[in-house]
Amino acid sequence: MKTIKLVLLLTLFAFAANGQEMKGVYLDDTKPVEERVEDAISQMTLDDKIAIIHAQSKFSSPGVPRLGIPELWMTDGPHGIRTEVLWDEWEQAGWTNDSVIAFPALTCLASTWNEDLSLLYGQSIGEEARFREKDVLLGPGVNIYRSPLNGRNFEYMGEDPYLASTMVVPYIKGVQENGVAACVKHYALNNQETDRHTINVNVDDRALYEIYLPAFKAAVQEGNAWAIMGSYNRYQNQQGCHNERLLVEILRNEWGFDGAVVSDWGGVHNTMEAIKNGLDLEFGTWTDGLTMGATNTYDSYHLANPYRKLIKSGEVGTEELDQKVRNVLRLNFRTAMNRNKPWGSLGSPEHSRAARKIAEEGIVLLKNENDVLPIDIDKAEKIAVIGENAIKMMTVGGGSSSLKALYEISPLDGLRERVGTQAEVVYARGYVGDATGSYNGVVTGQDLTEVRSADELMKEALEVAEDADYVIFVGGLNKSQHQDSEGADRLSMDLPYNQDKLIRKLAGINTNLVVVNISGNAVAMPWVDEVPAIVQGWYLGSETGTALASVLVGDANPSGKLPFSFPVKLNDNSAHSVGGFPGEDGQVHYTEGIFVGYRWHERENIEPLFSFGHGLSYTTFKYGKVTANKTELNPDGKITFSVEVKNTGKREGSEIVQLYIHDMQASVARPVKELKGFKKVSLQPGETKTVTFTIDKTALSFFDAEKHVWVAEPGDFEAVIGASSADVKSKIRFSLK
Numbered sequence: 001m002k003t004i005k006l007v008l009l010l011t012l013f014a015f016a017a018n019g020q021e022m023k024g025v026y027l028d029d030t031k032p033v034e035e036r037v038e039d040a041i042s043q044m045t046l047d048d049k050i051a052i053i054h055a056q057s058k059f060s061s062p063g064v065p066r067l068g069i070p071e072l073w074m075t076d077g078p079h080g081i082r083t084e085v086l087w088d089e090w091e092q093a094g095w096t097n098d099s100v101i102a103f104p105a106l107t108c109l110a111s112t113w114n115e116d117l118s119l120l121y122g123q124s125i126g127e128e129a130r131f132r133e134k135d136v137l138l139g140p141g142v143n144i145y146r147s148p149l150n151g152r153n154f155e156y157m158g159e160d161p162y163l164a165s166t167m168v169v170p171y172i173k174g175v176q177e178n179g180v181a182a183c184v185k186h187y188a189l190n191n192q193e194t195d196r197h198t199i200n201v202n203v204d205d206r207a208l209y210e211i212y213l214p215a216f217k218a219a220v221q222e223g224n225a226w227a228i229m230g231s232y233n234r235y236q237n238q239q240g241c242h243n244e245r246l247l248v249e250i251l252r253n254e255w256g257f258d259g260a261v262v263s264d265w266g267g268v269h270n271t272m273e274a275i276k277n278g279l280d281l282e283f284g285t286w287t288d289g290l291t292m293g294a295t296n297t298y299d300s301y302h303l304a305n306p307y308r309k310l311i312k313s314g315e316v317g318t319e320e321l322d323q324k325v326r327n328v329l330r331l332n333f334r335t336a337m338n339r340n341k342p343w344g345s346l347g348s349p350e351h352s353r354a355a356r357k358i359a360e361e362g363i364v365l366l367k368n369e370n371d372v373l374p375i376d377i378d379k380a381e382k383i384a385v386i387g388e389n390a391i392k393m394m395t396v397g398g399g400s401s402s403l404k405a406l407y408e409i410s411p412l413d414g415l416r417e418r419v420g421t422q423a424e425v426v427y428a429r430g431y432v433g434d435a436t437g438s439y440n441g442v443v444t445g446q447d448l449t450e451v452r453s454a455d456e457l458m459k460e461a462l463e464v465a466e467d468a469d470y471v472i473f474v475g476g477l478n479k480s481q482h483q484d485s486e487g488a489d490r491l492s493m494d495l496p497y498n499q500d501k502l503i504r505k506l507a508g509i510n511t512n513l514v515v516v517n518i519s520g521n522a523v524a525m526p527w528v529d530e531v532p533a534i535v536q537g538w539y540l541g542s543e544t545g546t547a548l549a550s551v552l553v554g555d556a557n558p559s560g561k562l563p564f565s566f567p568v569k570l571n572d573n574s575a576h577s578v579g580g581f582p583g584e585d586g587q588v589h590y591t592e593g594i595f596v597g598y599r600w601h602e603r604e605n606i607e608p609l610f611s612f613g614h615g616l617s618y619t620t621f622k623y624g625k626v627t628a629n630k631t632e633l634n635p636d637g638k639i640t641f642s643v644e645v646k647n648t649g650k651r652e653g654s655e656i657v658q659l660y661i662h663d664m665q666a667s668v669a670r671p672v673k674e675l676k677g678f679k680k681v682s683l684q685p686g687e688t689k690t691v692t693f694t695i696d697k698t699a700l701s702f703f704d705a706e707k708h709v710w711v712a713e714p715g716d717f718e719a720v721i722g723a724s725s726a727d728v729k730s731k732i733r734f735s736l737k
């Protein structure tokens with residue numbers, strides 16, 4: 001009690017750095033936040049207010065020193081805490097204490113289908129952010145996977161709104177437990193990098209509400225995200241960062257968002273719209289707030305002098321300003337001014353373990369004919385590892401998510417370490433892809449220069465592979481431009497650098513071939529039938545090599561499933577066949593509507609290469625028949641489905657049981673089925689567990705764009721239980737009254 005009183009006294013009556021006395025309810029953290037916010041506002045001048053709604057450096061905004069209100073520090077996000085950059089430049093500042101744990105990319109997190117791991121991810125990255133004294137983490141990203149060419153898909157959580165919504169919430173909670181805000185990005189419709197600052201997205205309301213918005217809504221309403229980042233693209237011919245419909249009508253009015261809207265860096269293009277349309281905090285890529293040129297000062301930002309001028313001249317009032325200030329102060333009280341937040345930690349063994357666990361659970365075993373995997377290291381004498389991605393560091397590059405990792409274990413090193421002296425591990429590069437290795441002054445330190453010709457490299461690889469007991473090819477994409485990287489999209493779905501040819505040759509000389517595809521996107525696999533085992537390896541961060549090795553040798557039993565479909569070819573994807581990608585003359589049309597990913601494949605009967613939700617295990621599971629606790633669902637009731645799942649193999653393993661809903665008759669076009677539930681269950685050999693799913697009519701609803709309401713039409717439905725969207729185990733019919 002005494003301590004509380006003392007703290008109260010100190011907080012109600014304190015001195016700012018300049019010795020000025022600070023007084024007020026806003027300092028009293030026993031008082032409700034709204035009361036404190038209003039009190040702080042009442043003490044602020046116009047200049048104070050204008051100052052806190054725009055950047056003062058690349059990643060910070062000022063506080064109100066006179067009132068003892070601290071600065072706000074932002075950081076990328078979303079896979080680790082970005083290196084410190086110079087005040088005005090993207091170049092790294094050269095600190096020696098800003099190296100971090102690189103966590104797996106969000107595609108990998110989504111592939112775990114494990115909410116506990118999403119929480120662990122958020123808590124761990126939040127602790128690193130705290131330790132680095134950051135207030136706002138720029139992430140997670142939940143833009144829907146519309147095309148396999150989007151250069152930033154690796155930063156997002158896949159093609160399904162239910163999966164992304166479910167997985168984003170615990171991440172946010174975990175981050176915010178640390179007194180660090182999650183800034184969910186990029187709101188909204190940022191589904192490509194081509195023309196990202198100008199492209200105008202034309203999408204119908206049904207697709208907007210059913211596909212592109214749910215993960216943001218969940219982030220706001222269930223995750224209680226304290227911040228959200230506007231997107232670069234335009235929608236209804238207005239920039240995402242000052243978009244009336246998205247930010248005012250939907251985010252604030254429909255969803256009741258009480259956090260702060262932060263612009264994407266340089267995403268603000270119009271002062272009046274920025275004032276009127278719900279933006280709170282402007283950040284920029286160059287010091288004039290725009291994307292090019294570095295000459296002006298932060299005072300030229302739209303929400304700086306231009307705004308002040310309009311207020312002074314009486315052209316706009318101060319109502320919007322106070323609202324922005326309120327939102328920014330609330331963010332500040334929740335983060336920078338929160339005195340009860342933990343200290344955080346950086347590069348801890350716990351964070352390494354978290355990164356490894358997430359990586360192991362997110363790796364997806366796509367194919368495993370003849371049980372080639374796991375590698376039997378007791379029997380193997382020689383393991384050939386081929387491919388540039390077996391040695392290439394991937395935490396550096398790719399745009400704003402680039403990191404300075406404390407360490408990054410390569411696939412080759414991870415495997416060598418695990419195999420030890422039990423077998424010889426021989427390496428050949430096989431091809432040259434991207435030999436560079438730096439981003440904003442952060443260098444990998446790897447020298448990947450290669451003087452030999454492509455033929456020589458291929459020859460060496462084939463020689464090494466010929467008499468090996470196993471050939472592990474580690475290839476895929478990387479973080480260079482036109483691969484998995486910000487600012488540009490991929491140019492095709494094919495593997496680059498002639499890898500297809502090499503893979504085919506390897507398959508021709510050794511039947512124990514495993515292809516590990518490192519990417520954040522689907523790639524074409526014209527050799528799929530020639531290769532017995534395929535592993536989707538994502539970008540796994542610091543623990544890449546250890547996680548991959550444990551899956552390859554079987555210490556960890558793979559349990560990840562795909563968060564997006566792998567089409568056979570680009571034209572099998574709806575954005576490319578009927579929609580438009582990346583659009584023309586500044587316009588992109590999402591003509592495919594709600595039929596994104598598996599929703600399209602199923603409607604059109606196009607078999608994917610690997611379906612949404614697909615992933616194998618080293619054990620086998622047998623599903624029972626799904627049952628329901630009733631046959632009829634009342635409009636305000638609930639219905640529960642149960643299904644038994646048995647581990648019929650010889651080792652422990654986890655299965656992700658998926659519930660899809662099929663609307664048997666509807667007044668509008670509906671997908672064949674949609675994901676509405678999933679559970680990951682761990683089973684010992686021989687063990688059976690009953691998995692249950694309880695849903696209500698929201699799981700049956702579609703968005704009626706005309707009436708602007710969610711509608712569940714009475715009639716018949718099916719609950720479909722699958723091991724993937726394509727692997728249906730059983731169904732049960734029920735009806736909605």
Ligand code: BGC
Nearest residue numbers: 076077138185186264265400
């Ligand atoms: C990216 C954001 C990022 C910001 C700050 C922008 O270019 O689109 O995702 O958070 O830069 O680095």
